Amino acid sequence: MTGRQAPLLSVRDLKVVFPTPIGMVHAVDGVSFDLEAGQSMGIVGESGSGKTVTAKTLMNLLPSYALVDGSVNFDGRDLRALAAERKTEKHLWGVEISMVFQDPMTSLNPVKKVGEQIAESVRYHLGQTRTAARRQAGDLLEQVGIPEPGRRLDEYPHQLSGGLRQRVVIAAALACEPRILIADEPTTSLDVTVQKHILDLLDDLRTARGMAMILVTHDLGVVKGRTDEVMVMYAGRTMEEASTEAVFSQQGHPYTEALIETIPKINSASHTRLVPIPGQPPVTTSPPTGCPFADRCRYATDLCVAQGPPLTALGNGHHVACHTPVRTPAAETALAANAARGHTATGLEIHQSGVPIGAVTGGLGEQT
Amino acid sequence: MAGRGTIQLRSGEDIILRVENLVQEFPVGRDRVVHAVSDVSFDLRKGETLGIVGESGCGKSTTARAIVQLPPPTSGRVVLDPSSENEIDLTRLSGHDLRNARPRLQMIFQDPISSLNPRRRVKDIVSEGLEIWSDGDIGTEGRERVEEVLHAVGIDPVVAASHRPHQFSGGQCQRISIARALTVNPEILICDEPVSALDVSVQAKILNLLEDMKARYELSLVFISHDLSVVRNVSDRVVVMYLGKICEVGGADRLYDAPAHPYTRALLASAPEPAQSVGVADAVLGDDLPSPTDPPSGCRFRTRCPLAIDRCATEEPLMQEIDEDHFVACHLPST
Ligand SMILES: Nc1ncnc2c1ncn2[C@@H]1O[C@H](COP(=O)(O)OP(=O)(O)OP(=O)(O)O)[C@@H](O)[C@H]1O
Ligand SMILES: Nc1ncnc2c1ncn2[C@@H]1O[C@H](COP(=O)(O)OP(=O)(O)OP(=O)(O)O)[C@@H](O)[C@H]1O
Ligand code: SF4
Ligand SMILES: [Mg+2]
Ligand SMILES: [Mg+2]
Numbered sequence: 157m158t159g160r161q162a163p164l165l166s167v168r169d170l171k172v173v174f175p176t177p178i179g180m181v182h183a184v185d186g187v188s189f190d191l192e193a194g195q196s197m198g199i200v201g202e203s204g205s206g207k208t209v210t211a212k213t214l215m216n217l218l219p220s221y222a223l224v225d226g227s228v229n230f231d232g233r234d235l236r237a238l239a240a241e242r243k244t245e246k247h248l249w250g251v252e253i254s255m256v257f258q259d260p261m262t263s264l265n266p267v268k269k270v271g272e273q274i275a276e277s278v279r280y281h282l283g284q285t286r287t288a289a290r291r292q293a294g295d296l297l298e299q300v301g302i303p304e305p306g307r308r309l310d311e312y313p314h315q316l317s318g319g320l321r322q323r324v325v326i327a328a329a330l331a332c333e334p335r336i337l338i339a340d341e342p343t344t345s346l347d348v349t350v351q352k353h354i355l356d357l358l359d360d361l362r363t364a365r366g367m368a369m370i371l372v373t374h375d376l377g378v379v380k381g382r383t384d385e386v387m388v389m390y391a392g393r394t395m396e397e398a399s400t401e402a403v404f405s406q407q408g409h410p411y412t413e414a415l416i417e418t419i420p421k422i423n424s425a426s427h428t429r430l431v432p433i434p435g436q437p438p439v440t441t442s443p444p445t446g447c448p449f450a451d452r453c454r455y456a457t458d459l460c461v462a463q464g465p466p467l468t469a470l471g472n473g474h475h476v477a478c479h480t481p482v483r484t485p486a487a488e489t490a491l492a493a494n495a496a497r498g499h500t501a502t503g504l505e506i507h508q509s510g511v512p513i514g515a516v517t518g519g520l521g522e523q524t
Numbered sequence: 525m526a527g528r529g530t531i532q533l534r535s536g537e538d539i540i541l542r543v544e545n546l547v548q549e550f551p552v553g554r555d556r557v558v559h560a561v562s563d564v565s566f567d568l569r570k571g572e573t574l575g576i577v578g579e580s581g582c583g584k585s586t587t588a589r590a591i592v593q594l595p596p597p598t599s600g601r602v603v604l605d606p607s608s609e610n611e612i613d614l615t616r617l618s619g620h621d622l623r624n625a626r627p628r629l630q631m632i633f634q635d636p637i638s639s640l641n642p643r644r645r646v647k648d649i650v651s652e653g654l655e656i657w658s659d660g661d662i663g664t665e666g667r668e669r670v671e672e673v674l675h676a677v678g679i680d681p682v683v684a685a686s687h688r689p690h691q692f693s694g695g696q697c698q699r700i701s702i703a704r705a706l707t708v709n710p711e712i713l714i715c716d717e718p719v720s721a722l723d724v725s726v727q728a729k730i731l732n733l734l735e736d737m738k739a740r741y742e743l744s745l746v747f748i749s750h751d752l753s754v755v756r757n758v759s760d761r762v763v764v765m766y767l768g769k770i771c772e773v774g775g776a777d778r779l780y781d782a783p784a785h786p787y788t789r790a791l792l793a794s795a796p797e798p799a800q801s802v803g804v805a806d807a808v809l810g811d812d813l814p815s816p817t818d819p820p821s822g823c824r825f826r827t828r829c830p831l832a833i834d835r836c837a838t839e840e841p842l843m844q845e846i847d848e849d850h851f852v853a854c855h856l857p858s859t
Contacts, residue, residue: 203723303812318580319811347579347750349809352794374723377753377796418728420757422792422799426776427735428757432728436693 163190170226179441183209185392198379201389254334258341260321271309296327319350391448398474408476456500529843532851541568546600562768573745575759630705634717636697646684653708695726774850784857
């Protein structure tokens with residue numbers, strides 16, 4: 157074979173709109189990305205940025221009233237067309253593409269033994285016998301690091317700690333050897349120690365099985381040093397896509413920069429003043445014509461208000477949707493001009509240092 | 525760790541709260557007892573923020589609730605103004621006296637939305653603490669206080685007068701809880717995971733707000749979180765808890781830059797971005813947290829400790845001072 161293989165998953169200009177009483181909610185507004193076999197990708201962004209809706213689209217879990225546009229290609233198959241046909245594909249979702257949700261309690265049936273829950277899916281999708289399915293459930297529990305798997309098979313979810321429950325959910329998701337595992341905030345409600353174990357476990361399983369993974373989180377710290385690529389989402393759009401390393405060391409989008417600044421750092425001295433992102437995300441019922449981040453951005457110019465920046469390649473697979481990417485001369489000029497006049501093109505007040513006033517004062521009077 | 529001792533307690537007139545030998549046990553079933561908090565001592569200086577960190581189930585919330593006597597502890601003392609002649613041991617108060625002392629301590633919880641009464645208007649919720657003292661009418665002074673506090677936390681008093689909690693975001697609801705706690709003019713604010721349910725960008729605003737309110741109203745804070753970075757950011761002094769005991773106490777920067785207890789080191793190495801003071805080799809904690817109904821003998825951490833020796837199973841380590849104002853309960857502390 158010559159040239160590059162087609163990616164395992166290819167998403168192009170995905171749009172998801174929910175008709176609601178308050179208007180059309182543009183939950184995902186033109187997202188594109190590729191995922192290669194065995195690769196891991198983080199999807200990061202604030203609450204409401206469209207991460208879960210994107211994941212649910214891939215899993216065919218959207219409510220029927222959702223209006224979807226764009227294409228989703230998995231291993232040469234058009235997933236949206238398959239979803240529309242609603243028949244033969246019972247062995248695709250949950251088998252080849254599988255998902256782990258944030259709260260293990262909601263994805264486990266509280267009145268069913270954990271062994272049965274895993275075995276059930278193996279029997280349904282792979283047509284195994286009861287005995288074989290139970291044996292496989294035991295093997296899976298062992299693979300996800302659950303001590304005494306034989307005994308745990310006959311326990312109910314409430315008898316397990318939060319960390320063990322999440323391991324059970326992962327075991328169930330892995331039961332049919334998926335080629336893509338989507339983990340949506342898999343560790344958000346867990347302790348740091350348990351979080352580390354679960355994320356390490358996912359990494360190990362991914363490598364061992366050559367599986368691709370999408371890790372969805374609102375916490376940039378979770379993907380650091382972990383995934384191959386990161387996509388930063390905001391208001392349903394892709395703001396930046398790059399190698400994880402580049403996202404931290406040379407992020408190009410002001411939103412990514414702001415997200416990194418807002419997180420307390422374990423190695424920063426106590427009482428280091430945090431820099432919150434001023435304001436809040438735009439209302440998704442009326443997406444702005446310009447850049448959706450402009451209202452909160454310290455670099456914003458008139459162009460940002462007038463025109464939405466397209467996702468542009470910076471080289472090395474690094475893409476940024478910004479008219480003035482961070483650390484470029486354009487950004488420096490824009491920031492200097494905004495600092496000099498005390499505000500940005502959207503009226504966001506800027507300190508002489510270039511930091512938004514709301515961030516310096518802690519956003520008093522701000523509607524967070 | 526699992527350490528005993530009170531050497532970490534400080535003296536001085538500016539100590540406003542002292543928790544001594546606090547024990548909280550919950551009977552479960554016929555003959556079993558959850559040892560949720562076992563002989564914990566610490567103190568809080570005026571104007572200080574004391575952080576409490578540790579894994580889920582180590583007794584952080586139980587400690588916080590025992591301080592405000594909800595419920596009162598099994599044993600131990602919770603003393604306000606311990607260096608003054610009028611020290612008050614909250615565990616000895618009841619009824620009227622306890623109600624009188626309670627406004628001095630206010631609590632803020634993790635889930636802002638469920639801790640606010642959904643049927644009341646926000647302004648009434650914020651007035652709640654004052655209403656208890658005034659048969660419903662909080663008077664002009666009370667109303668001014670409510671407006672002032674709402675303004676300070678960044679909630680428009682006009683909107684608060686007409687809106688109910690579900691009409692606000694999670695971050696706004698946490699501002700409202702903070703306002704409600706502040707109206708009664710407390711001296712001590714106990715925050716139990718106040719930002720754990722919030723988005724990162726909202727979290728920073730609430731943490732900054734707490735710092736501002738602390739300065740503005742001269743508060744002292746007890747700040748509980750399982751997020752190590754957040755605790756370092758807000759705290760002057762940090763207590764590390766494990767299975768109902770204290771492992772290590774010290775100044776925030778000192779403790780993070782030179783952690784001495786194997787458990788503290790393991791925690792700091794498990795963070796998504798590990799602390800610089802520890803290495804990957806320190807990240808040793810498995811899921812095998814022992815049950816608090818049957819805690820290990822000797823040092824409670826010994827079953828997960830990479831350094832444990834025979835002595836750790838037989839002898840509970842005493843809290844010792846390994847450096848100025850840096851205390852650790854371990855037979856083999858790093859120095
Ligand atoms: N079924 C639905 N009907 C209407 N709107 C919806 C529906 N599902 C999601 N939304 C809206 O779509 C937007 C994106 O939601 P999504 O759940 O993808 O966010 P997220 O990035 O996963 O956020 P979080 O970090 O809070 O999980 C939000 O504005 C949300 O309110
Ligand atoms: N009322 C109760 N009855 C029985 N056991 C209890 C009760 N309250 C708490 N416990 C137990 O006491 C221990 C300490 O619980 P606590 O809630 O104080 O932990 P925590 O450190 O706050 O944990 P988290 O980080 O999960 O909030 C746990 O084992 C818990 O199950
Ligand atoms: S060395 Fe011993 S005393 Fe110290 S933490 Fe480990 S088990 Fe406990
Ligand atoms: Mg989500
Ligand atoms: Mg708690």
